[in-house]
Amino acid sequence: MALHKDSYVLLNDGNKMPVIGYGTYAPQKVPKSLAEEGTKVAIDVGYRHIDAAFMYQNEVEVGRAIREKIADGTVKREDLFYTGKLWSNFHTPERVRHGLEKSLEDLQLDYMDLFIIHTPFELKPGDDPFPVDENGKFLYHNTDLRDTWKAMEALKEAGLVKSIGVSNFNKTQLEWILSMPGLKYKPVCNQVECHLYLNQSKLLEFCKSKDIVLVGYSVLGSSRDENWIDQNSPVLLEDPVLNAIAKKHNRTPAQVAMRYQLQRGVVVLAKSFTPARIKQNFQLFDFQLNSEEMETLNGVDKNMRYLDLKPFADHPKYPFADEY
Ligand SMILES: NC(=O)c1ccc[n+]([C@@H]2O[C@H](COP(=O)([O-])OP(=O)(O)OC[C@H]3O[C@@H](n4cnc5c(N)ncnc54)[C@H](OP(=O)(O)O)[C@@H]3O)[C@@H](O)[C@H]2O)c1
Numbered sequence: 479m480a481l482h483k484d485s486y487v488l489l490n491d492g493n494k495m496p497v498i499g500y501g502t503y504a505p506q507k508v509p510k511s512l513a514e515e516g517t518k519v520a521i522d523v524g525y526r527h528i529d530a531a532f533m534y535q536n537e538v539e540v541g542r543a544i545r546e547k548i549a550d551g552t553v554k555r556e557d558l559f560y561t562g563k564l565w566s567n568f569h570t571p572e573r574v575r576h577g578l579e580k581s582l583e584d585l586q587l588d589y590m591d592l593f594i595i596h597t598p599f600e601l602k603p604g605d606d607p608f609p610v611d612e613n614g615k616f617l618y619h620n621t622d623l624r625d626t627w628k629a630m631e632a633l634k635e636a637g638l639v640k641s642i643g644v645s646n647f648n649k650t651q652l653e654w655i656l657s658m659p660g661l662k663y664k665p666v667c668n669q670v671e672c673h674l675y676l677n678q679s680k681l682l683e684f685c686k687s688k689d690i691v692l693v694g695y696s697v698l699g700s701s702r703d704e705n706w707i708d709q710n711s712p713v714l715l716e717d718p719v720l721n722a723i724a725k726k727h728n729r730t731p732a733q734v735a736m737r738y739q740l741q742r743g744v745v746v747l748a749k750s751f752t753p754a755r756i757k758q759n760f761q762l763f764d765f766q767l768n769s770e771e772m773e774t775l776n777g778v779d780k781n782m783r784y785l786d787l788k789p790f791a792d793h794p795k796y797p798f799a800d801e802y
Contacts, residue, residue, distance in 0.1 A: 489666040490689040499527035501749030505703040512751040517543035531563035541585030563596035574629035593639040599793040645669035669693040675782040680802040700784040
């Protein structure tokens with residue numbers, strides 16, 4: 479069926495996820511008020527899927543925007559799909575519910591549509607989201623992810639979240655959960671970096687074979703946050719092949735980069751705090767890439783990750799050392 483602005487994917491637990499999500503992460507120096515303004519614009523122009531996280535420290539603002547758009551009658555709560563994330567120092571089972579409740583309190587919402595484990599690697603439990611030792615080295619912890627998952631299942635059963643999933647998991651880490659004795663609910667999604675330079679074809683195929691939705695982040699090439707991303711990496715939206723196809727369709731490179739993922743069955747997140755771009759990035763339903771263009775864009779892949787999370791590379795659960 480043709481994609482349209484209200485298209486969704488059916489998750490393996492029966493819930494529905496809109497195919498385009500509004501991303502809200504911005505580098506630390508950017509005022510959080512822009513996430514609030516952006517979320518309101520996004521809802522006004524038609525986005526119904528909003529992606530944020532405890533770690534982004536923006537849930538107060540994003541929650542306020544959501545509640546304002548409900549209060550002014552633009553949307554009902556049940557029209558929206560909100561994704562939050564369990565930060566990495568909340569993996570111990572007794573802290574999982576606490577992690578969710580902190581977010582719900584910031585958001586001033588009663589439930590989340592989707593709650594996902596933000597990263598497979600765990601940091602030392604405590605108040606500091608980035609705990610370090612006296613030499614500045616991150617302090618790790620190593621709870622069995624299956625115990626964390628059981629605590630996530632309990633949140634779904636308690637009605638605090640509608641669906642549960644994971645993020646930044648590799649194939650082996652997904653298999654740990656899928657093969658777990660007594661598994662009640664499979665992850666509905668794996669949210670991972672996915673764009674023209676890292677098209678994740680193998681992980682996408684694996685996820686599809688297990689009825690897990692691949693949700694792509696940094697589809698536009700990321701915000702190039704200097705704290706996390708190599709500033710010498712190529713700028714995705716300047717790619718010549720992408721630009722040539724965009725020109726042919728009289729579209730922007732961002733629209734083609736997003737449409738490419740939608741046609742592959744990837745749910746797409748895109749962040750912008752610029753109202754005109756927020757609107758433009760949602761206008762993806764009145765053009766289509768043909769199979770030759772899709773093939774050409776497949777050929778742009780470089781297996782290149784913007785967010786390689788290298789500071790955690792020596793963690794036993796660092797996800798990006800495996801092929802996929
Ligand atoms: N699970 C995870 O670990 C994880 C990791 C990263 C991201 N995410 C989620 O995924 C979302 C999206 O990923 P991302 O934030 O890394 O980056 P992204 O969406 O790939 O790119 C955002 C950047 O692209 C710019 N941009 C947006 N639309 C544009 C357009 N039409 N033309 C030119 N530039 C445009 C934005 O600038 P302006 O804002 O100035 O317009 C911003 O600098 C995040 O916000 C977050 O919600 C999750």
